[in-house]
Amino acid sequence: MDKKEIKSLTEALLFVWGDPLSIKDICSVLNINKKYATTILNEMIEEFNITGRGLQIIQTNNSYQICTRPEHYPWISKLCTPKTNKGLTNTALETLSIIAYKQPITKAEIEAIRGVRCDRAIRYLIDKNLVMEVGKLDKPGRPRIFGTTEDFLRYFGIKNISELPNLNILDNESDEEAHEL
Incomplete structure (x- = not known):
């Protein structure tokens, strides 16, 4: 697989999974090593940021997730019915x-x-x-x-x-x- 296809598949995996997806699982599914997967994900994070897309890839520990950008919240909230979410006491x-x-x-x-x-x-x-x-x-x-x-x-x-x-x-x-x- 070429780099473009790996990026496309990685984006699809992150989108479908929804929750944070571990680097280990990404490597396992795509049959690539951790170093290469990390390089690909870092490039994707940068590309998403540079192009100003409505989505971003975030990293938490050794997991990655696609989510919306926080600055788009006012528009997204108009579409979605917010859950009553009490903050922390x-x-x-x-x-x-x-x-x-x-x-x-x-x-x-x-x-x-x-x-x-x-x-x-x-x-x-x-x-x-x-x-x-x-x-x-x-x-x-x-x-x-x-x-x-x-x-x-x-x-x-x-x-x-x-x-x-x-x-x-x-x-x-x-x-x-x-x-x-």
Whole structure:
């Protein structure tokens, strides 16, 4: 297969799959190696961006997905009936940020940081598929360990956890803001 055909097939696979498709699955279906598939996908991402198409290819960890551009939301929303989507509460957002920055982390560790119980917030985040159980500690009671999901990355528009803002930068900015007031 030539490069043009591989790009065409890759676009078709991403479109039909809908959800993020792993690089491993793309390589398996197209019978190409990971390095070549990554090169092709990076070229496609750039081509989609340069040509200003209504769709974009996004990457989260080792998966790729075709989706609409966020700047087109006002027009797309006129066509689609939006689901009632409640945003995250402050409690859920605090709990989620602790999990994101400290993962893997137990419920007891989260509660120690927040100073209050967080059963409900964790359950809510699991239901929203932003957080998942990633294992259990080999300690008495076998406490569950939590971490973030691929949906978390997509929800916040980042490729991987390393793209989260540095907490030290956030602390410095809030200190500067406090001095300005």
